[in-house]
Amino acid sequence: MQQFVNLTLGGVIIGAVYAAFALALVLIWRSTRIVNFAQGAMAALTTFIALSLIEGGQSYWVGLAVALVAGLVIGAVVERVVIRPVEGGPELNAVIVTLGLFIAIQALISVLFGVNQRAFVAPFSTIGFRAGDFTLALSPNTLFTLGAVLLVMVGLIALFRFTRVGLAMRASAFGQEVARLLGVRVGRMLTLGWALAAVVGSLAGMLIAAEVTFVAPTFMDSLIVFGFVAAVLGGLDSPIGAVVGGLLLGLALSYVRGYIDDTLVGLAALVILVVVLLVRPGGLFSTTQTRRA
Amino acid sequence: MSDLQTPASSPAAGAATSEAPSTATAASNASSAQAAGGRTFLPRNTLLRHLLVLVLCAVGAVILLESTDLGFNAQIGYVAFYAIAAGGLTLLTGLNGQISLGHGALMAVGAYTTALLLDVEEPLPLIVIFLAAVALTSVVGAIVGVAAARLHGPYLAGATLALAVGLPGLALYFRSFLGGEQGLTVSSPDRPDWFVEGIRTLSGNSASGVKWIAYIAVACLLITYFLLANLMRSRVGRTWRAVRDQEVAAELAGINLGTWRVLAFLVSAAAAGLAGAVLALVVRLTAPTAFTIVLSLSLLTAIVIGGLGSLLGALIGSALLVFLPRVLRDAGESLDMDAAQAAEISYVVYGVILVLVMLFAPAGLVGSIRLAWMKQRARRAGARTGG
Numbered sequence: 001m002q003q004f005v006n007l008t009l010g011g012v013i014i015g016a017v018y019a020a021f022a023l024a025l026v027l028i029w030r031s032t033r034i035v036n037f038a039q040g041a042m043a044a045l046t047t048f049i050a051l052s053l054i055e056g057g058q059s060y061w062v063g064l065a066v067a068l069v070a071g072l073v074i075g076a077v078v079e080r081v082v083i084r085p086v087e088g089g090p091e092l093n094a095v096i097v098t099l100g101l102f103i104a105i106q107a108l109i110s111v112l113f114g115v116n117q118r119a120f121v122a123p124f125s126t127i128g129f130r131a132g133d134f135t136l137a138l139s140p141n142t143l144f145t146l147g148a149v150l151l152v153m154v155g156l157i158a159l160f161r162f163t164r165v166g167l168a169m170r171a172s173a174f175g176q177e178v179a180r181l182l183g184v185r186v187g188r189m190l191t192l193g194w195a196l197a198a199v200v201g202s203l204a205g206m207l208i209a210a211e212v213t214f215v216a217p218t219f220m221d222s223l224i225v226f227g228f229v230a231a232v233l234g235g236l237d238s239p240i241g242a243v244v245g246g247l248l249l250g251l252a253l254s255y256v257r258g259y260i261d262d263t264l265v266g267l268a269a270l271v272i273l274v275v276v277l278l279v280r281p282g283g284l285f286s287t288t289q290t291r292r293a
Numbered sequence: 294m295s296d297l298q299t300p301a302s303s304p305a306a307g308a309a310t311s312e313a314p315s316t317a318t319a320a321s322n323a324s325s326a327q328a329a330g331g332r333t334f335l336p337r338n339t340l341l342r343h344l345l346v347l348v349l350c351a352v353g354a355v356i357l358l359e360s361t362d363l364g365f366n367a368q369i370g371y372v373a374f375y376a377i378a379a380g381g382l383t384l385l386t387g388l389n390g391q392i393s394l395g396h397g398a399l400m401a402v403g404a405y406t407t408a409l410l411l412d413v414e415e416p417l418p419l420i421v422i423f424l425a426a427v428a429l430t431s432v433v434g435a436i437v438g439v440a441a442a443r444l445h446g447p448y449l450a451g452a453t454l455a456l457a458v459g460l461p462g463l464a465l466y467f468r469s470f471l472g473g474e475q476g477l478t479v480s481s482p483d484r485p486d487w488f489v490e491g492i493r494t495l496s497g498n499s500a501s502g503v504k505w506i507a508y509i510a511v512a513c514l515l516i517t518y519f520l521l522a523n524l525m526r527s528r529v530g531r532t533w534r535a536v537r538d539q540e541v542a543a544e545l546a547g548i549n550l551g552t553w554r555v556l557a558f559l560v561s562a563a564a565a566g567l568a569g570a571v572l573a574l575v576v577r578l579t580a581p582t583a584f585t586i587v588l589s590l591s592l593l594t595a596i597v598i599g600g601l602g603s604l605l606g607a608l609i610g611s612a613l614l615v616f617l618p619r620v621l622r623d624a625g626e627s628l629d630m631d632a633a634q635a636a637e638i639s640y641v642v643y644g645v646i647l648v649l650v651m652l653f654a655p656a657g658l659v660g661s662i663r664l665a666w667m668k669q670r671a672r673r674a675g676a677r678t679g680g
Contacts, residue, residue, distance in 0.1 A: 035447035037454070085652050091446035092392055096597055097651045099394070099450070103590050104644025110637035111630075221586060225458045228451040263466045266459035273455050274440045277448065 006137040007258040008251065013142045015250020016149040017208050021227030022234065022242035023156065024201040029236050031173045031193035032087055034094045038078070038101035040224030042198055043205030045105055046070045047215055048113045050206060051120060060123040067202045075198025079191045087190070102224075109217040117219075122210035145207045152200055153243060159196075160239075169193055222266060226253070229273045235283025245284065339526045347519045354511045358504070359496040366507040368615055370575035373510035374400075374568045375611035377517050379595040380604055381564025384521055386593075387602025388530060389557040390537035391441060392449055395456035396565045397588035399437075402430045403569025404579040405464065408477040411573075419482050419509070426570040427563050434562020435555060442554035457589045461581040476580025479573045481506070510571045517564055518604050524560065525604075533557055587640065594643045597650055600657025609658060617642065 021039070028036045036042075049070050050063035078101065086094045124140035160166040171179040172189040180186050208223060209215045230249045234241025249272065256268040276284070335342045358366055378400055385391050403426040410422045417425075437456060441449055464471040471477065484505035492500035524530055535543040536553050544550060573579050595614050599606020618639035625635025654661045 029447075035451060037450065082648050082652065092386075092390070093651050093655060095392060095447055095450045096593065097648050099590055099593060100644045100647025100651065102644070103587070103594070103647065104641050107637040107640030107644065111634050111641060114631075115633045115637065218585075222458055225451075225455045229455060232448070232451065261466055263462040266455070266462045268459075270452075270455040270459035273452055277444060277452060278440060281443065281448075 002134045003258060007254045009137040009142075010258075011251035011254030012247060013137075013145055013250070014208075014211065014254060015230075015247040016146050017204050017211065017246075018223070018226050018230045018250050019243040019246025020149045020152060020200055020204040020207070021223055022230035022246045023153070023239055024197040024204065025227055025231045026234070026236060026239055026242045027156075027193055027197040027200065029231070031169065031190050032079075032083065032094075033091070034083065034087070034098065035228065035236075036194075036197070037095070037098040037224060038105060039197070039201045039227070040205075040220030041102045041105035041109070042071065042074055042078070043201040043223075044215070044217060044220040045109055046074065046198075046202040047120075047205040047209050047220075048109055048217075051118060051209070051215060052113065054121070055118075060121075064123075064203075064206055067206055068199050071198040071202030072195045075195040075201075076191050078198070079194035083194065084187075084190075106217055113217070115217060117214050117216040120209040120213055120215050122213065126210075126213070141210060145211060148203060148207060152203060153239075156196075156200075156239065165189075165192070225266070226269055229269050229276075232273060233276055233284055235285055238283070238285060241283055241285045248284075340523065343519055343522050343526075346522075347515055351515055354515065355495075358507055358511065359492075359498060363501060363503050367503050367575070370503075370507045370510040370571070371615045372608075372612050373507075373514040374571040374575060375592065375595060375614050376608045377514055377571060378565050378568035379592050379599075379607035379611050380518055380521050381561040381568070382592050383596040383599075383602055383604065383607040384525065384533075384564070385557050385561035386596060387600075388525060388537065389533040389554060390445075391554060391557065392446070392593075393441070393453045393558075393561070394450055394586065394589045394593065395437060395453035395460075396561070396592050397584045397586065398457045398460035399430055399434055399562050399565035400569035400572060400588065401461060401464070401579070401581075401584035402433050403427065403566035404573040404584070405471060405477065405569075406430070406566075407570040407573040408479045408579045411480050411482065412477065416480075416482065423513070423567060423570050427566045430566025430569065431559050431563040434565070435559045437562070438555040438558025441558055442551045453589075454586065457584075457586045461584050464581045472580070474581065476578055476583070479577045479579060481577065482574070506574050510575060513567055513571050517567060518608075521560075521564065522604055525602075529556075591643065594647050596657075597647055598658055600660030600663075603657070603659040606657050606659035614643075 021043075024039055025035060028034060028039075046067040050067035053066055054060055054063040082097055082101065083094070086097050122141040124144050126139045126141045128135040128137055128139045130136070158166075160170055168179070168184045169189045169192065171182070171184050172186040173193070176186050179189075204223070204227075205220060209219070212219070226249060227246075230246040231242050233245030233248060234243070235245075249269070252272060253265050253268060257265055260268075335345060354369075358369060361369075378396055382393060382396050385393055406426040406429050407422055410417060410425060416422065437453070441452065444452055464476070465473055481502050482505075484500060484502060488505055488508070489500040492498055492504065498504070532543075532548055532553055535546065535548060536550055540550060572583075576583065591614055595610030596607050597610070598613060599608070599610035618636060621638045621642060622632070622635045625638050626632065628635075630638075650657060656664055
């Protein structure tokens with residue numbers, strides 16, 4: 001029972017991070033119909049930038065702020081410089097460009113910061129709360145993780161629902177031509193979408209680093225896969241779907257990790273992805289018929 | 294779904310191959326006889342032409358292997374297994390338009406099969422072991438292909454990426470059988486007497502184990518490329534291209550899209566399995582760390598640099614994968630970087646090249662050269678008819 005409770009708690013927490021990451025992928029997919037496979041590497045880069053500041057004596061919060069700003073800048077630059085030329089072109093070209101960024105950024109991290117693992121200290125205590133005589137997998141730090149993800153989601157919903165910029169972004173994602181005719185600067189909105197997605201990705205990187213307490217240049221490799229699986233679970237098009245997909249995947253993988261074996265988590269994600277794609281290619285909550293390219 | 298159409302296709306080149314909807318891939322797919330427009334020394338019959346090229350390449354390979362030292366022979370082995378896998382991948386991605394980031398994992402299947410079959414008292418003949426590795430990988434590839442046949446673009450990339458991340462976990466889970474983190478050491482096969490005798494009479498070099506393995510690797514490479522080249526030129530290859538370029542038209546012509554996509558995945562996986570088997574012999578170790586995402590992405594880099602759909606391009610790209618890191622590592626070490634960091638420079642370069650090729654020359658090296666050549670020919674032909 002205790003194991004089940006803790007696995008569930010752990011699943012929800014890690015699922016929240018997957019959800020944030022999936023949300024970043026969905027943001028980009030909605031606006032540009034591109035899956036950004038470089039998301040994980042970009043987040044790893046900003047996390048390393050933050051870590052080097054923290055190791056240099058700055059507080060965690062300075063590191064976090066710098067990571068988010070760095071994410072914003074990197075996201076905007078990447079969209080403007082390398083993604084813009086392949087937008088709307090053959091989908092394979094865009095995939096290959098993001099994969100090229102993936103390799104280049106990941107290797108750049110190794111060149112700049114070294115190839116070894118480094119310890120990452122969480123901002124809050126990671127000692128679990130005690131309930132009666134057993135320790136819960138819930139600590140001040142995991143509460144911070146959950147709170148941060150929740151804040152991002154509320155912030156994004158508010159942005160898209162209640163602001164003019166959000167409306168313009170939705171319009172450019174919905175129909176570029178129409179939005180352009182109505183005076184929306186579509187190019188800027190796409191850049192903004194990528195920048196915001198990179199900020200959310202950077203946040204997910206910082207949160208996961210604090211959860212696993214170490215970082216390495218490749219530490220986001222599995223997260224990009226899990227984030228993608230979570231996004232596909234939710235249909236790749238729906239932010240709410242991404243969140244639910246992230247939580248479901250987090251729970252499922254947590255049970256696999258706890259009851260079967262740690263090494264099979266990646267394979268379990270693969271099985272879930274394939275089953276979903278074969279049974280419900282539009283995601284668990286798809287309402288519209290999938291379109292054939 | 295014309296995935297591979299280059300946005301920069303020029304009208305001049307388009308006129309040169311009016312039957313091809315996609316200029317870039319048409320350029321990289323055009324047979325040498327077609328591209329040369331009849332003014333060629335090579336026979337027109339495809340099989341004869343490929344056989345002739347095969348013999349020429351075999352002679353060239355023997356000369357190369359005998360005129361260089363053992364260290365270089367070992368490197369040729371590396372080029373060979375990269376090139377075998379890249380050849381299979383270029384068939385899948387270039388001809389059939391399906392991307393796969395899971396070929397590293399498929400190579401692992403072939404490599405582990407080889408390692409296990411060699412690790413017994415009386416190992417089977419090498420050729421049987423290789424065929425077993427190819428067969429098993431083909432089965433895995435067909436299973437993956439069934440799932441992949443319904444996916445396209447980013448979905449397929451994500452699913453195969455999950456395969457690349459997930460499958461090595463099996464080697465860790467079945468620790469006692471597959472060696473876990475340390476992996477399996479591969480025992481070298483004995484070199485036969487005729488080989489030692491043959492090398493001595495041919496060049497006077499001593500035939501070491503490294504040389505034997507290099508010869509096996511090159512032989513596998515040549516046979517694979519011969520088979521793939523014939524397949525690409527055949528009815529099968531044309532069908533794959535039809536599936537890639539015009540889904541609806543292909544279906545109307547009675548082509549079952551799903552079946553042909555699964556078949557492409559199967560053939561491609563078979564090549565990856567053979568590449569894994571050669572890798573096991575060349576590297577003498579199969580461990581999960583050898584089959585990461587980076588391996589799959591390196592293969593993708595090789596075929597994109599060379600030009601999607603071109604076997605020559607895949608070979609050139611593979612050679613780059615082996616020789617570029619050495620050059621860059623030396624450069625990095627001269628800048629006082631430690632070896633592990635310097636080794637990563639090559640991956641920065643790969644990534645940047647991938648992006649640049651996609652932005653500026655989506656047809657790749659071989660494709661771009663052929664495209665320029667065809668453009669020039671078209672201009673000359675136009676001048677002739679016009680004047």
